[in-house]
Amino acid sequence: MTDVDTRSGTSGGSTSLDHVVIRFAGDSGDGMQLTGERFTSASAIFGNDLATFPDFPAEIRAPTGTVFGVSAFQVQIADHDITNPGDAPSVLIAMNPAALKSELHRLEPGGLVILNIDEFEQRLYDKAGYTADPLEDGTLDAFQVVKVPMTSLTKEGVKESGVKPRDAERSKNFFALGLISWMYTRPVDPTLDWIRERFGKNEMVMNANLMAFKAGHAYGETAELAGHRFTIKPAEQSAGVYTSINGNMAMAWGLIAAGQLAKLPTFLGSYPITPASDILHEMSKHKSFGVTTLQAEDEIAGIGSALGAAFGGSLAITTTSGPGVALKSETMSLAVSLELPLVIIDIQRGGPSTGLPTKTEAADLLMAMYGRHGEAPMPIIAAYSPSNCFDVAIEASRIALKYRTPVIVLSDGYLANGTEPWLLPDVAALPDISTQFATEPNHVNETTGEPEHWPYVRDPKTLARSWALPGTPGLMHRIGGIEKEDGSGNISYTPDNHGHMVETRAAKVAAVADDIPPAPVTGDVDDAELLILAWGSTWGAIVTAVDRQRAKGRKIAHCHLTHINPFPSNLGEVLRRYPRVMVPEMNSGHLAKMVRAEFLVDAKSVSKVKGVPFTAAELEDAIESMLEGAK
Amino acid sequence: MTDVQVPLTSRKDWQSDQEVRWCPGCGDYSILTAVQLLMPDLGVKRENTVFVSGIGCAARFPYYMNTYGMHTIHGRAPAIATGLAMARPDLDVWVVGGDGDLLSIGGNHLIHALRRNVNLTILLFNNQIYGLTKGQYSPTSEVGKVTKSTPMGSLDAPFNPIAIALGAGATFVARSHDMDRPHMQEMMRRAHAHKGAAFVEIFQNCNVFNDGQFESLTARANRDDMLIPLEHGKPVRFGKELEKGVVIGADGAARIVNVADVGEDAIVVHDEGRPEPGLAFMLAQLSQSVHQPTPVGIFRAVERTEYTTAAAGQLVAAEERSGRGDLAKLLHSQPTWTV
Ligand code: SF4
Numbered sequence: 029m030t031d032v033d034t035r036s037g038t039s040g041g042s043t044s045l046d047h048v049v050i051r052f053a054g055d056s057g058d059g060m061q062l063t064g065e066r067f068t069s070a071s072a073i074f075g076n077d078l079a080t081f082p083d084f085p086a087e088i089r090a091p092t093g094t095v096f097g098v099s100a101f102q103v104q105i106a107d108h109d110i111t112n113p114g115d116a117p118s119v120l121i122a123m124n125p126a127a128l129k130s131e132l133h134r135l136e137p138g139g140l141v142i143l144n145i146d147e148f149e150q151r152l153y154d155k156a157g158y159t160a161d162p163l164e165d166g167t168l169d170a171f172q173v174v175k176v177p178m179t180s181l182t183k184e185g186v187k188e189s190g191v192k193p194r195d196a197e198r199s200k201n202f203f204a205l206g207l208i209s210w211m212y213t214r215p216v217d218p219t220l221d222w223i224r225e226r227f228g229k230n231e232m233v234m235n236a237n238l239m240a241f242k243a244g245h246a247y248g249e250t251a252e253l254a255g256h257r258f259t260i261k262p263a264e265q266s267a268g269v270y271t272s273i274n275g276n277m278a279m280a281w282g283l284i285a286a287g288q289l290a291k292l293p294t295f296l297g298s299y300p301i302t303p304a305s306d307i308l309h310e311m312s313k314h315k316s317f318g319v320t321t322l323q324a325e326d327e328i329a330g331i332g333s334a335l336g337a338a339f340g341g342s343l344a345i346t347t348t349s350g351p352g353v354a355l356k357s358e359t360m361s362l363a364v365s366l367e368l369p370l371v372i373i374d375i376q377r378g379g380p381s382t383g384l385p386t387k388t389e390a391a392d393l394l395m396a397m398y399g400r401h402g403e404a405p406m407p408i409i410a411a412y413s414p415s416n417c418f419d420v421a422i423e424a425s426r427i428a429l430k431y432r433t434p435v436i437v438l439s440d441g442y443l444a445n446g447t448e449p450w451l452l453p454d455v456a457a458l459p460d461i462s463t464q465f466a467t468e469p470n471h472v473n474e475t476t477g478e479p480e481h482w483p484y485v486r487d488p489k490t491l492a493r494s495w496a497l498p499g500t501p502g503l504m505h506r507i508g509g510i511e512k513e514d515g516s517g518n519i520s521y522t523p524d525n526h527g528h529m530v531e532t533r534a535a536k537v538a539a540v541a542d543d544i545p546p547a548p549v550t551g552d553v554d555d556a557e558l559l560i561l562a563w564g565s566t567w568g569a570i571v572t573a574v575d576r577q578r579a580k581g582r583k584i585a586h587c588h589l590t591h592i593n594p595f596p597s598n599l600g601e602v603l604r605r606y607p608r609v610m611v612p613e614m615n616s617g618h619l620a621k622m623v624r625a626e627f628l629v630d631a632k633s634v635s636k637v638k639g640v641p642f643t644a645a646e647l648e649d650a651i652e653s654m655l656e657g658a659k
Numbered sequence: 660m661t662d663v664q665v666p667l668t669s670r671k672d673w674q675s676d677q678e679v680r681w682c683p684g685c686g687d688y689s690i691l692t693a694v695q696l697l698m699p700d701l702g703v704k705r706e707n708t709v710f711v712s713g714i715g716c717a718a719r720f721p722y723y724m725n726t727y728g729m730h731t732i733h734g735r736a737p738a739i740a741t742g743l744a745m746a747r748p749d750l751d752v753w754v755v756g757g758d759g760d761l762l763s764i765g766g767n768h769l770i771h772a773l774r775r776n777v778n779l780t781i782l783l784f785n786n787q788i789y790g791l792t793k794g795q796y797s798p799t800s801e802v803g804k805v806t807k808s809t810p811m812g813s814l815d816a817p818f819n820p821i822a823i824a825l826g827a828g829a830t831f832v833a834r835s836h837d838m839d840r841p842h843m844q845e846m847m848r849r850a851h852a853h854k855g856a857a858f859v860e861i862f863q864n865c866n867v868f869n870d871g872q873f874e875s876l877t878a879r880a881n882r883d884d885m886l887i888p889l890e891h892g893k894p895v896r897f898g899k900e901l902e903k904g905v906v907i908g909a910d911g912a913a914r915i916v917n918v919a920d921v922g923e924d925a926i927v928v929h930d931e932g933r934p935e936p937g938l939a940f941m942l943a944q945l946s947q948s949v950h951q952p953t954p955v956g957i958f959r960a961v962e963r964t965e966y967t968t969a970a971a972g973q974l975v976a977a978e979e980r981s982g983r984g985d986l987a988k989l990l991h992s993q994p995t996w997t998v
Contacts, residue, residue: 073996218994265998272993281989288986295746315977317984320745320970324738325771332735332768333742336711339729340746362732452995455987473676498727498743498750501706506675506722508730509714518677519722 042213042257047106049114050208053131054123054144056090056099059201064101065447066205066222070214072272072449075262076105079568080274080447081113081641086302086385093155098130103447105212107261111413112568113446115643121204123147123178126156132167140172140256142207144200146179174253178203178244185243189235199240206244213259216245266451273450275414275443276303279347279373280310282421284317286371287343289422289461290429294319295337296345297330299352302385303441304375307347327355331372335359338368339507341465341497343425347373350392351381353436357400360434362509364404364533367484367493369428369435369463371421376440378639387639388442390564391615396436397593397622403530405537407431408593410438412567415450417443420590426461427540432492438592440614442565442641466496466503471516481505483517490543491536538594547596549587551578556585558655559606561631563589563619566612566642573647582655592619595626603629610634610654612647668699675725686837686863687716690784691723693843701851708751711740713765715757716791716865717784734765737772740779741966748967751851754781758799759789762818766798770827775966776855782847783820783860788869801948821943821958824858825936831857832939832958836886837864838877842955849957855965875949889942889956894926897952905945913941915952931960 050067054060061082068080081102090097104114116136122128124147135141148163162168163175182200183193191199202223209216220238227234248257273281287294298308300323312321320337324330331346338344346356353360353374363370376392378384396408407427411420417439424435469479481503485494496503505517513520514529549559551574562570567588574584587602589595603609603623609631611620617633624631634650636642673695681687698708708726712718714733721728727750731739736754744752754761754772761769761783772779788806789795795808799820803812824832831853833846843861850857862873876885887897887905895905896918904918904926918926930938939958946953978984 069994073994075996075998262998267998269991269995269997271990271995284984284989285986288984293746295742297742314984314989315974316981317986317989318974319984320974322742322745322970324741325767328735329738329741329768329771332731332738333745335731336729336739336742336744337746338742339709339727339739340743340750342746344742344746358732359735366729452990455990458986475676498709498747499707501704504705504726504728506677506724506728506730508722508728509732510730 042259044259044261046108046260047104047110047114048119048212048258048260049102049104049117050119050121051100051102051117051131051134052121052204053098053100053127054201055092055126056085056087056097057092058099058123060099060101060123063201063205064103066219067208067214068103068447069222069272070209070218071103071105072270073218074215075265076260077108077110077263077265077449078103078105078447079110079113081442082445083640084386093124093126093152095126095130095156098127100127100131105260107263109263111571112641112644115645121208123200123204124156125152125158125162128162129156129158135171137170138172140174141168142174142176144178144204145175146177174256176207176247181243181247182240186236186239189232189239191232191236196236199236202237202240203244203247206241207248209241210245210248211253211256211258213257216241265449268451270449270451272447273415274445274447275411275417275439276306276375276445277310278415278417278450279411279421279439280307282418283307283311283345283371283425284314284319285418285458286422286425286461287317287319289458290343290425291462292341292343294345295334295342296321296347297324297333297337298322298347299324299327299330301327301349301352303377303444304347304349304352304373306444307373307375327352328359331356331359331370335363335366335368335370338363338370339366339498343371343429344369345371345373347375349375349377350379350395353392353395354399360406361400361402361404363434364400364406365509366507367432367533369432371424371428371435371437373437373439375444376438384639386441388440388565388641389614389637389639390438390440390566391618391637392438393563393592393615393618394621396438403534405534405593406433407435407537407540407591408438409435409590410564410592411443412564412588412590414443414446414448418450418453422458422461423590426459427543429461429463430492430543431490431536431540432495433537438564440565463495465500466494467500469502470494482515483507484512484514486514486532489539491532491539540591541594541597544591544596546598547587547589547602549585549602551585552583553585556583556606558583558608558610558651559585559587559603560651561587561589561603561609561611561619561623562613563592564614566614569642569644569647570612572644573651576644577648577651582651584651589619599623600627603627603631608632608654610650612636612642612650614641665702665704668705670695670699673698673705673725675723677722679723680719681716682867684866685716686786686865687720687784689837689840690782690843690861690863691720693840694847695724696840697844697847701848703751707749708753709743710753710755711736711743712755713760714791715760715789717755717757717863718760720755734760734763735768736760737765737768737779737781741772741775741777744777744779744967745970748778748971752779754779756783757790758783758785758787758797758820762820762823763798770823773824773827773829773856773858776828776830776963777966778854778968779856780847780850781856781858783858784863785820785860786863786865786869787817787872788865790865790868794868819943820860822940825940825943825959829858829959830855830963831960833858834860834862834955834958836862836873836877836955846957849960853960855963873949876953885952887945887952887954889929889931889954889958891929891931891957893929894923895929895942895954896926903952905942907938907941911941913945915945931957933959934961
């Protein structure tokens with residue numbers, strides 16, 4: 029993968045790489061997430077393709093020096109199109125022994141370990157659970173090791189800033205960032221500018237961080253790191269303006285965009301929950317878009333307030349994670365019965381119960397599909413990459429408004445916090461998702477002869493009901509959770525009407541299939557020996573695994589679903605087209621069960637429920653064993 | 660919400676075409692009549708009025724009003740109404756619920772709507788029993804209540820709805836009963852005019868599962884001696900000859916005395932506008948059961964920032980500060996690069 033870069037000009041020259049996977053690891057309080065984000069941002073601006081994987085504990089400040097308090101950030105940067113943050117890092121920055129202990133096993137053989145050697149002392153070995161000195165006992169034999177006294181060099185380097193020695197130490201993540209930025213020839217100005225802006229209010233801290241960054245950079249230049257300088261050329265990317273975006277930010281922006289495209293006020297009712305809260309934070313910043321946000325008293329009030337706003341004519345949204353969806357489920361069924369538009373965003377995390385709040389999982393699909401009382405179908409849409417959350421938010425809003433139905437959006441912790449470059453869409457090309465409200469009576473009362481509004485009169489094609497907003501004269505009506513007569517909306521307990529309403533609500537959701545693109549198939553569309561069917565954040569690892577396997581001569585097709593309920597209308601045909609179907613999921617086989625039940629195909633589930641995403645290598649193994657087993 | 664252009668309406672205009680389905684003789688009928696007769700007087704439009712309810716006998720209320728209405732799920736009406744009122748501050752939003760709905764399963768939403776001071780008119784029909792589920796004890800039932808779920812008597816101390824509302828920081832708190840239409844209407848009129856969350860508890864007879872529960876208070880023959888009318892600026896006195904009154908003792912508790920024993924000047928003068936809720940709270944605690952003289956009227960009516968107005972104000976302020984939201988600008992608001 030490496031070749032010597034003949035373009036010199038930097039001290040000792042640099043080696044050109046086509047990609048590198050770097051993992052920053054330290055204590056929760058060491059600022060590793062921030063360090064990783066800054067490195068990512070500089071790389072994005074430089075023009076690399078990239079993908080990130082923040083991996084941190086649920087505790088805000090776990091006890092220092094412990095393995096369970098380690099916070100890590102993995103980023104892959106490349107000179108070509110990539111879709112995931114890489115399987116095994118080739119570089120590990122370990123700020124203390126606990127970070128080394130917790131993360132070393134991920135490093136590829138022969139990989140580079142950069143240690144903050146100041147922290148490698150007996151007291152911290154004890155805390156990390158090392159019984160022998162890892163520097164001496166052969167632990168690091170298979171790796172290249174660079175020992176840097178980051179803490180002391182940082183203290184020395186920031187002296188002139190005037191910060192107290194105790195505080196000086198806190199800038200050591202910027203020292204590390206400076207050093208890694210030198211090693212990978214990152215542009216320094218974006219980082220320096222960012223530090224100035226972020227810490228501008230406290231000049232002393234700003235100066236300390238600037239000095240630490242520069243000291244780290246200079247250390248690379250002057251110390252014996254000559255063999256450790258690399259370049260990664262910008263990736264070939266389609267022309268346009270890019271920004272670096274994570275899934276939650278893209279989701280928030282997509283929801284804001286949806287409100288604009290629908291020409292409706294937007295209402296978000298939400299309750300803080302990891303890993304969804306950032307959507308509430310982001311949307312709360314953008315009230316100038318007519319976005320009202322309510323941090324409700326609980327999850328139920330989050331969705332309840334949204335449903336009330338929907339009745340009032342807002343684009344209504346609630347955001348949460350799995351445990352919150354469970355609490356909202358009664359109101360979701362009410363929304364089905366009221367036939368009001370509502371977007372429910374589930375940023376999935378490891379479960380059950382509190383589970384792994386900061387880790388990823390995709391085990392809410394069957395809950396989204398079936399986890400309600402009564403027959404309460406609703407469309408389900410899943411995002412497959414961080415930036416795709418933007419499109420999915422708009423698509424969910426479109427369907428909710430057009431069909432007067434609640435829609436569930438599935439994302440997960442991996443997409444929520446993962447970052448990738450995003451070619452910004454042309455705002456003018458985004459779809460118009462505006463909807464029609466009733467303005468005139470649609471019925472004449474049989475007894476009084478007065479014109480009136482029947483709330484359950486339907487559009488014959490979409491089956492969407494007539495939606496009249498409070499404030500509209502003459503269209504007063506009542507809706508509720510009790511079964512109602514189709515058309516009039518009056519309470520009705522008659523058996524045939526209930527049967528009809530159950531079927532109608534299901535038919536309405538099913539009708540969405542006519543309004544969505546066919547299931548997309550990529551790879552060896554015509555002659556694949558294996559189809560990989562998947563949804564959600566597994567996309568990145570699958571694309572990489574499929575590319576590598578196809579490069580080895582295997583014939584593989586990949587179908588990644590955005591619309592999971594209803595399925596695209598060609599899905600049955602796609603599944604039957606290939607001799608084998610594999611369904612990798614971060615759950616125990618939810619989609620696999622669904623397609624087996626629906627299409628009677630022998631889809632094989634490949635399951636990983638460990639709170640961490642699939643690696644491409646794991647998927648390659650699964651592909652190989654499936655194809656070899658078949659021979 | 661008053662609009663001089665509002666065409667005159669009559670009770671009939673506010674009645675929906677739905678058949679009322681409460682048990683014959685239920686106190687809910689008289690409350691419905693009171694509301695339907697009151698609405699034409701409030702100078703509001705039917706299309707700008709929304710009734711939101713949860714589940715329970717009382718919660719059927721919206722179906723009978725020719726306004727916009729939402730009959731939702733058990734306990735959630737205050738939360739759903741909060742969203743509606745925030746999204747549409749132009750509307751008059753009423754919440755109707757029973758004691759089980761608003762104080763048991765929905766207790767959390769009620770207190771949060773009150774503390775936020777959301778512009779809602781909340782009517783709590785308190786019959787001290789579960790009606791629709793056929794007669795279990797409720798969070799306002801007296802200790803020892805024998806019901807299907809408590810054959811040996813209930814153990815739970817009851818909630819005092821007025822004290823709960825005051826404790827939650829409610830800015831308007833009143834009590835009435837289903838046997839006195841003019842009083843109910845006066846409480847509702849004031850509650851409707853209040854800017855913020857207005858809470859009205861209405862003693863309501865459930866003649867099927869808790870018949871006569873409030874008889875000791877509300878029967879015509881008992882009212883003079885058992886209901887203590889709270890009137891702003893007036894001494895708190897009751898009895899046929901106004902011979903009884905309320906004093907605040909040195910220990911800080913309110914108690915009932917013979918006016919003749921203490922002198923007129925010793926009787927506490929009601930002030931619904933007192934910024935601290937201490938007096939209102941003491942009056943709320945005066946009665947611990949339906950067998951003790953019980954205050955009715957407005958306990959508290961104070962001004963505090965109304966939530967939906969403040970929330971809408973933030974949208975206006977955000978737009979004033981940074982201009983109307985511009986999507987293209989938003990997408991370019993983080994560092995960008997061009998390929
Ligand atoms: S059960 Fe009681 S409260 Fe319910 S309708 Fe009948 S009388 Fe009224």
